[in-house]
Amino acid sequence: MLFRKSIIFSLTLLMILGSMFLVFGSVSAQDKPYEGTKINVLVWRDAHTKAVKERVSEFEEMTGIDVVIDDLPTQSLTQKMAMNVTTETGKYDLVAVDEPYVPQFAEYFLDYKDWPAPKVMDGKIQLSEIPEGAVTAAAWNNSIKGLPINANAYIMIYRKDLVENKENQKAFKDEYGYELQAPDTLEQLNDMAEFFYNPDEMMYGYAPFTVKSEGATVEAMWLFKSFGVDILDQNLNVVLDVDKAVAALDYYKKILEFGPPSKLSMGHPETIQNVNAGNVFATLQWPAIIAGHENPKESRVAGKLGYPLNPEGPGGRAAITGVWSLTMPKVSENKQAAAEFAYWWGSYESGKELVEAGMSPIRKDLLTDPMLQKDHPWYKSVLANLDKAAVHRPRFPEYMKVSDKVQLYFAKVINNEMEPRKAMTEMKSEIENIIEEYKND
Amino acid sequence: MLNKDVSKWKLNKKAIFYISVLILLLIELFPIILVFLTSFKSQIDIFNANPFSAFMPTLDNYKEVLIDRTFLNNLKHSMIIALVTTTISVVFGVMASYSFARFNFKGDQKIGLAILASRMIPPITLSVPLFLLMRKVALLDTYFGLILAHVSFIMPYVIWMTLPFFQGIPKAYEEAALIDGCSRFGAFYKIFVPLVAPGLVVSATFSFLFSWNDFLYALILAGSELKTAPIVVSGFIGQFGPKWGSMTAAGSLILIPIFIFALILQKYIISGLAVGGID
Amino acid sequence: MIKKLKNTIEGSLIKWGFLEKKDDIIPYAFLAPALIILGGILFFPLVYSFVLSFFNWNMTQSGGAEFVFLDNFIKLFGNGAFWHSVRLQVLFVAISVFLELLIGLGVAMLLNHNFAGEHVVRALLLLPVFILPVVSGLTFRFMYDPQYGAINWLIGLFGFNPVPFLSKSTFAFVAIIIQDVWRMWPFMFMILYASLSSLPESPYEAAAISGATKWQVFRHVTLPMLKPSIVIAVILRIVNALKAFSEIYVMTNGGPGDATSIMSIFIYKNAFDFYEMGYSAAASYVLVAIALAFSIYLVKTQFEF
Missing domain, CATH: 3.40.190.10 (Periplasmic binding protein-like II)
Structure with missing residues (x-):
């Protein structure tokens, strides 16, 4: 008897707990060029990507692209990426790669020069907008394997x-x-x-x-x-x-x-x-x-x-340097939409807002912006160090x-x-x- | 005179006993107490090494963990996966166990040994082939894939645990039912299952806990869409900075169902531990 | 309908010589769902990884796998780091399980009589067993910190200098053992406690009559009667300790240096840092062999078919 009571009790509890999680809503957008397109993005987890996650709805409203951001601690991220980009199935359309792993996975990524031109965003991000010490972080075999997105230097x-x-x-x-x-x-x-x-x-x-x-x-x-x-x-x-x-x-x-x-x-x-x-x-x-x-x-x-x-x-x-680059797996099925998102992330306009939310910028125009430098005194040092002292870890698969x-x-x-x-x-x-x-x- | 001494001694002995039990509990529960305490501290108060020093209790950590729904979502994933895993493992596991307990058939020894021994295989061994396999059949990042992975180690556990229990149930009841014209499955379902209900609760409880606590498979087989709670908890301590507050708040939330189980089903859990061990 | 299906299947199975008579199918029918599921997600992957262990395959390179037969094993057995991980694994299991048994048995003896609050005490002692290993590992990492950690705060209360637990090789190894013992001795306790409370009275009465001391009673009466439970508890724990991974992964990641790189960390590193899938499969088969040796013994003593 007691036994039956405890079963009923625990079942009720489970049901209550379960139903707590079942209330959900979804937002639907209308009349956007990419209506119904969904892209999966795999990124590392820190203040930078948290800012992007917070502001991504602006991009979604502008384009109608549904962006699913998957953020993981660095170590898990690399494993996740390894397992996904080496397959034919290609779940992810954009993957953030830490600098030392670029050579290891380079053959699975589309060269940045082959990324599609945008339809909604203003244009491709010019690599000249980014400090050279950071661009070379994405290089392997004489081509740039992705869009450097985070000017990380120790x-x-x-x-x-x-x-x-x-x-x-x-x-x-x-x-x-x-x-x-x-x-x-x-x-x-x-x-x-x-x-x-x-x-x-x-x-x-x-x-x-x-x-x-x-x-x-x-x-x-x-x-x-x-x-x-x-x-x-x-x-x-x-x-x-x-x-x-x-x-x-x-x-x-x-x-x-x-x-x-x-x-x-x-x-x-x-x-x-x-x-x-x-x-x-x-x-x-x-x-x-x-x-x-x-x-x-x-x-x-x-x-x-x-x-x-x-x-x-x-x-x-x-x-x-520990520059993160956004890379596009060759197997991605939404290259166009994924590129739009990368260009949005890397653009000056959205960058200004993302910085407020905690993103660490990579664009020279943001790093040198006097207004931003006032609140972020380390920008100068990042730029100067990238300029004068940038050292990459050994590049080797x-x-x-x-x-x-x-x-x-x-x-x-x-x-x-x-x-x-x-x-x-x-x-x-x-x-x-x-x-x-x-x-x- | 002498009598008084003896009773005093008895009292003292009792006091010593209770004090030592208390000390034991304090030591053993210290880390858990610490997790709960820390979950109510602000980031700056956490810097204080003395865990009991005065601090302003705050619900900020819980707010931060719960506010953007991500963690609630993760708890939901964990819950669904654990419930379905438990159902599949218990239903089919019990059937298999019944088969071993009640019948002698060709190959029963070999099959039984293989299933039971497989429970002991370290999951790290299976993680690679399971990943490659699920990649092939597109089960990565799906509920079904993760549930199957959990079933792979939980079902053998269920069989392991219920088998000796089933063997102890006399056959007479089912035989009577069979004579009354019940089918084999009918006898199993109507007569046997109610008899072994306590055993089923134990194995269900454990199945739930093991699935709820799984880290390795969740890390390797699941992605953003069904990240489970343990993965999220470990993520709080990373490059992001030591979010001890969030980690302990989330950790405390994960502990809640375990507390409930441990308190209500204590008797059954202990008998289950004694037979089946832990994963 | 179902009956008809059953008859058809049975008929053909008998015809092909798989079954001898009608109704022999019933046990297999009960077994079938479990077997099908486990076959797909347990035995197939096992075979797969066994085959893999004969191949040289780096997952990040598109070259594909190359059959090398026993090369992986030869390389493995010639690798000092691998033997180091085996040694650590053995030490880790032996020391933790031994300590857990000692504490578990001691506490079971201490609590082996009825007292007020017995149930609450047991329920509370159950909690560490079911705490998420990751949370346990992270909490211990936090507590071990020489500046902000509670353990060193306690040590300081007694007037000692802080111990940098996770910094020195020996300390770090002790630290992961302490974590394991903390989490798992209640498991031993539960089993032995349950077993103690069901021991028969008569041998104790006999011992009391012959005037045995408490120690003698324990040594010659209690211990022999407990032995079967002890054996089972120890083996269950050994096999469980062979699986230890996530708590160590978050606590030390195998460091400092390689001081806590037990086998699961070694395998994990080779599989998911270096992506040497064949090589790591070979290493994990060594671990499987150790675990199976124990578990087959356990299964044979604990179950009868």
């Missing part, structure tokens, strides 16, 4: 308010013998990280990026490149200079001393938390995330950050295997589990094996 951010503080300036000069200002070289960055490091007050000098993920590869590549180390050359030869790489790692271990307690397992959540809580002096960050640091609702350091050029190391300045090894040995060194020299030598030979195997296939 740039330095630091606590401007602390540097401008008079007492700090005096104390710093007494200790280090030169003026306290935005860190311009890696040595200065290290000095300042040391100067501001005060664990008792939960204040740390530099927030590294070390958790096992593609982000750690980017951090390592930034470091290597700043010390003049390349991993692969254009012809897929492993050119890693072990001596320089060891010097780079020695430097990194030094500055790690001034990192927060979680310094050896820091990923986006940890870094964002540290920066927003006002606990770090400097770090490298992606523009899309910076918008959150400047949001007073989420962050205690809104308005207090400075954006210099990335500091100069023995090998120069390096800003690793099996890049992920290389990245995996870089993460592994980078972690072993900073965890003090392996001597830098031994680690770099092993890493080099493992990467050589990967390349050799790839060439043999």
Whole structure:
């Protein structure tokens, strides 16, 4: 009896819960050129794409195209894309691809020059509207494989308010013998990280990026490149200079001393938390995330950050790019409509509105717009870094295997589990094996 | 004098027992309590390491999760998929189990062993071929595809769990019905099923929970149109920034049906765990 | 109508020698829906991935698959990273399941008498078992944080320095085990508790008469009677622990370095980061073989046909 009661009870509960989700409505548009056309768009998930999602209804009303935006965290996105674009069925009409994966999937994408011209939008986006360092991110085998849409570069951010503080300036000069200002070289960055490091007050000098993920590869590549180390050359030869790489790692271990307690397992959540809580002096960050640091609702350091050029190391300045491109799978059945949407996304007019909703722009005219720059002080730095310091990760279809090894040995060194020299030598030979195997296939 | 000491000792012993149970519960439930607490904190209060430090409770996280309907939609997908998966798995699984329990037939051992052992195959192994297969027959991103994938590991579970239970039910009732002119299926449906109803509830509960909690298949086989709740929850902690508030709010919402099940059906769930384990 | 159909099918099956007499079809009829579904979505994919393990196929390259016979397995067994993942997998399963058994058994003994609130306690202990592994993994990642995490806050209360749980190889491995133990010891507890409360009284009476100490009673009376349940609980957990994936994936992604790259992470990486479908199929068949060895033993002891 009791048993029957509990069945009835749980069934009723299920029904109530179920019916809660069944109320839906749909909007129908009339008299639009693309009436009834539906496109599926696969994008990464961050503030940029959230803005697009929020404003997409404007595009839908204008054209009658029904846009279904599927947003996923970066890692899941790549898998999803891999599984979909390599098939004949072609569910997606536009797919956002992160820069290092362009070579891997290039053969499945339509060259940008072959994208259809629009009927509703004003015209194709001219690639000259986009900084060159970002355009080359979409290049493979001498053609541009999609429309670069997000000017992502890994740039330095630091606590401007602390540097401008008079007492700090005096104390710093007494200790280090030169003026306290935005860190311009890696040595200065290290000095300042040391100067501001005060664990008792939960204040740390530099927030590294070390958790096992593609982000750690980017951090390592930034470091290597700043010390003049390349991993692969254009012809897929492993050119890693072990001596320089060891010097780079020695430097990194030094500055790690001034990192927060979680310094050896820091990923986006940890870094964002540290920066927003006002606990770090400097770090490298992606523009899309910076918008959150400047949001007073989420962050205690809104308005207090400075954006210099990335500091100069023995090998120069390096800003690793992570430009997302919109690509069009060759198997898409709605190329015309998909192109319209991409042109809308990339246009100046809609860009202005999307920026307000949180999009990180790629167009030069938006990045240089003085009005926008006032509210988004990092735009200047993005542009300057793309212009002077843009560095791409190795371009190679099996890049992920290389990245995996870089993460592994980078972690072993900073965890003090392996001597830098031994680690770099092993890493080099493992990467050589990967390349050799790839060439043999 | 002595008596008083003894009763005092007994009281103390009881107190010690209850205190240790309380401590045990506190430790064990700490992460869950933390999830609930965090779901009512603002992003800035979450920075405070002491989870019990004073904070202004806010419903913002729930608002954010619920306001644009995406998450409600995801819950709906999860619900539909879990309900249909449960129905298919239980109905057909119980029939199969009945067949094993009641008949001796050619190949029953081999088939039974294969089905039962297959429950133990790590889903990561099946994810690749299932994906390739569903791609071929255009079942990716469909309810049906994901439901089938869930059935592939939940139905063997149902068989596994109900089989020993069925074997314990005496055959006499059905035999009487058969003699009275009932068909085999009639005897199964009218006599046997009501007898084993408690077992069915257990297996249905578990089927629902396993489908509700599935992450891997949902990640690989489903797209925007039927993203399930677990996928969305993990998405809150990504490049987007650590949306601990949203994650914990959504996580708490997902926990609700589990709470309800655990509290109402506790007795059955425990007997089910003892036989079938967990997926 | 149905009867007629049944007769026709039966007739032809008997004629072809599949069945001996009428009504032999009934068990197969009950079995058929399950078999058809499982055949399509379980056994076929299994065979498919077995075949795949003999091919060299990178999914992102349009070249297609190339038959290489045992090359994938040879490459696999020569790969240090693979053996590393096997070793971690074995350690992970052995340590977590052992700890879960200890705690589960201990708590079951502690709670093994009637007390007020018994039901509530058991219901509450059930919750971790059913929490979404992803939520559990993420929550632990959050709690382990040296600055903002609750665990380190607790450690700090006792005056110790924060432990960077997910930063050092050993710590990270311990951390994923703690997460697993936290989630799964109540499972052991439930099974052993149920079994304890159904043990017969008479052996205990006999032990009391012979004046055995509490430990002796436990060692020589309780434990032997519990043994069958322990074996089943342990094997169920072993096979379940072999499936661990999503919680580790969100907690450490196999890092730092490769310190928590258990087999499922290794397979996942090769399949869904490198898209080496044949190679990852070969690796997953090793995992299947381990899981099957345990489960066939379990099935044979737990079921009779």
